[in-house]
Amino acid sequence: xxxxxxxxxxxxxxxxxxxxxxxxxxxxxxxxxxxxxxxxxxxxxxxxxxxxxxxxxxxxxxxxxxxxxxxxxxxxxxxxxxxxxxxxxxxxxxxxxxxxxxxxxxxxxxxxxxxxxxxxxxxxxxxxxxxxxxxxxxxxxxxxxxxxxxxxxxxxxxxxxxxxxxxxxxxxxxxxxxxxxxxxxxxxxxxxxxxxxxxxxxxxxxxxxxxxxxxxxxxxxxxxxxxxxxxxxxxxxxxxxxxxxxxxxxxxxxxxxxxxxxxx
Amino acid sequence: xxxxxxxxxxxxxxxxxxxxxxxxxxxxxxxxxxxxxxxxxxxxxxxxxxxxxxxxxxxxxxxxxxxxxxxxxxxxxxxxxxxxxxxxxxxxxxxxxxxxxxxxxxxxxxxxxxxxxxxxxxxxxxxxxxxxxxxxxxxxxxxxxxxxxxxxxxxxxxxxxxxxxxxxxxxxxxxxxxxxxxxxxxxxxxxxxxxxxxxxxxxxxxxxxxxxxxxxxxxxxxxxxxxxxxxxxxxxxxxxxxxxxxxx
Numbered sequence: 001x002x003x004x005x006x007x008x009x010x011x012x013x014x015x016x017x018x019x020x021x022x023x024x025x026x027x028x029x030x031x032x033x034x035x036x037x038x039x040x041x042x043x044x045x046x047x048x049x050x051x052x053x054x055x056x057x058x059x060x061x062x063x064x065x066x067x068x069x070x071x072x073x074x075x076x077x078x079x080x081x082x083x084x085x086x087x088x089x090x091x092x093x094x095x096x097x098x099x100x101x102x103x104x105x106x107x108x109x110x111x112x113x114x115x116x117x118x119x120x121x122x123x124x125x126x127x128x129x130x131x132x133x134x135x136x137x138x139x140x141x142x143x144x145x146x147x148x149x150x151x152x153x154x155x156x157x158x159x160x161x162x163x164x165x166x167x168x169x170x171x172x173x174x175x176x177x178x179x180x181x182x183x184x185x186x187x188x189x190x191x192x193x194x195x196x197x198x199x200x201x202x203x204x205x206x207x208x209x210x211x212x213x214x215x216x217x218x219x220x221x222x223x224x225x226x227x228x229x230x231x232x233x234x235x236x237x238x239x240x241x242x243x244x245x246x247x248x249x250x251x252x253x254x255x256x257x258x259x260x261x262x263x264x
Numbered sequence: 265x266x267x268x269x270x271x272x273x274x275x276x277x278x279x280x281x282x283x284x285x286x287x288x289x290x291x292x293x294x295x296x297x298x299x300x301x302x303x304x305x306x307x308x309x310x311x312x313x314x315x316x317x318x319x320x321x322x323x324x325x326x327x328x329x330x331x332x333x334x335x336x337x338x339x340x341x342x343x344x345x346x347x348x349x350x351x352x353x354x355x356x357x358x359x360x361x362x363x364x365x366x367x368x369x370x371x372x373x374x375x376x377x378x379x380x381x382x383x384x385x386x387x388x389x390x391x392x393x394x395x396x397x398x399x400x401x402x403x404x405x406x407x408x409x410x411x412x413x414x415x416x417x418x419x420x421x422x423x424x425x426x427x428x429x430x431x432x433x434x435x436x437x438x439x440x441x442x443x444x445x446x447x448x449x450x451x452x453x454x455x456x457x458x459x460x461x462x463x464x465x466x467x468x469x470x471x472x473x474x475x476x477x478x479x480x481x482x483x484x485x486x487x488x489x490x491x492x493x494x495x496x497x498x499x500x501x502x503x504x505x506x507x508x509x510x511x512x
């Protein structure tokens with residue numbers, strides 16, 4: 001091995017990693033939570049009344065704002081009798097010194113797609129009921145997620161915000177001479193994300209934990225306890241046992257969040 | 265939305281005649297490109313995917329360099345003509361995500377710490393798509409990495425499992441992916457059985473998920489043998505050529 005001098009950042013990172021791996025192996029976390037305990041989630045809906053639906057979410061010190069706009073548009077040629085759902089995430093430079101302005105990063109794209117998958121695959125919104133004129137005009141639901149303050153686990157904060165905002169969103173049918181109506185909702189998905197630190201999985205990682213994690217796993221479940229979407233991330237692996245422990249926790253935590261936070 | 269198309273018939277066979285746990289035919293070739301440091305070609309059902317590996321070479325732009333290890337730069341790209349309706353060339357959001365998860369999966373296996381400040385570039389070109397392209401690409405990419413002489417724990421390999429007509433099945437084809445109820449691409453490191461790529465969309469109970477994971481793992485072990493055979497085949501050819509030269 002050649003001698004490579006380490007920067008202060010690398011040394012701090014190494015120490016942090018060592019410390020977090022040690023305490024999580026003992027079943028502890030840096031902020032005193034249990035391994036499968038999520039941070040307190042506060043959802044503040046109708047934060048932006050001009051939007052068709054909105055929700056501000058605080059998950060610990062992570063803060064995101066999700067806005068829903070619903071506009072008329074043309075259906076996709078392969079789904080002429082279906083409304084359209086589109087999801088976008090912006091990692092605003094205000095939220096972290098590591099976020100830069102410019103076109104969406106890989107991380108922002110993955111975030112938006114994982115949130116989208118949970119909502120789409122759970123069939124939360126009945127898109128078939130969003131047709132104005134078959135094959136010509138449908139309602140397009142835009143989910144835009146702004147990251148305001150980044151303290152880890154954007155996937156869960158954004159998923160929760162998107163679901164909460166969709167639950168209260170109104171389709172502005174009065175603009176075309178109808179009557180506004182709530183989005184047709186079939187299911188309520190909840191996503192729970194885990195980070196692997198050393199050989200331990202922790203639920204709802206904060207920024208410190210996320211920075212030293214080797215792998216990440218997100219599991220979205222519906223109110224029936226079925227799994228509707230999953231995503232493994234980062235350059236490390238997980239075992240089959242860890243996967244199913246995470247699925248079980250996600251089902252349990254999902255129920256709790258649906259009831260306590262979303263009132264469903 | 266209920267699927268109108270029946271995907272499994274009375275005899276329990278799927279539309280292409282396969283059983284629930286049957287793979288589509290897979291063919292892997294090694295060293296198919298001249299300039300690349302390593303390459304592989306895979307045919308998996310109707311999928312045709314070509315992979316080239318370059319590196320380890322100096323990472324560029326410089327700020328992407330990691331002083332303690334190599335970065336893996338995977339680029340999954342679909343040819344415009346690879347699908348029914350022409351796909352606009354260039355990376356879309358789906359391709360960016362797939363490139364990311366493939367790179368992360370390979371990172372689990374490659375000894376990246378041996379090559380600080382370099383990048384290992386993995387170019388995956390989907391020439392024809394028939395569901396399961398990311399796993400086909402990843403499986404071929406592992407072989408191409410070996411062909412490039414890059415040290416790894418083991419070759420990453422995978423297979424999707426999913427649910428059609430309420431039944432858990434292996435290796436979904438295009439119709440099954442479009443009209444089925446769930447799809448779960450998964451990849452492992454065979455030697456340790458670690459899961460290195462996992463995505464899922466649709467609807468599966470915990471038990472169905474367990475069944476899908478088992479099916480996928482079993483198939484992965486079989487495909488792992490195909491990867492090794494493909495590599496052996498390349499070196500056997502070279503050896504017999506050499507012998508032929510000596511004989512003259």
